[in-house]
């Protein structure tokens with residue numbers, strides 16, 4: 001299977017913010033939290049809340065619509081074990097951030 005790494009952006013763009021990039025049919029959000037870069041679905045698995053508007057606390061994102069909380073350091077697990085947030089593999093080369101998308 002062909003590798004499908006796509007550029008998300010530059011680390012300096014993040015500045016403690018969550019960013020979104022449209023990659024084909026997917027909108028991927030990404031952030032650097034506690035020194036680690038994470039990429040994840042921009043839509044909450046509950047009813048599609050905008051994850052880029054989440055409140056951030058450590059590695060935990062709180063969805064702005066109904067407050068589901070996802071721990072990115074635990075693979076996007078929802079802290080009450082509701083549906084988890086889809087996460088994607090990332091790599092950083094220099095300052096450039098890449099995401100691996102599989103179909």
Ligand code: FES
Pocket residue numbers: 044045046047048049063064065066067068
């Ligand atoms: S849409 Fe995210 S918690 Fe409801």
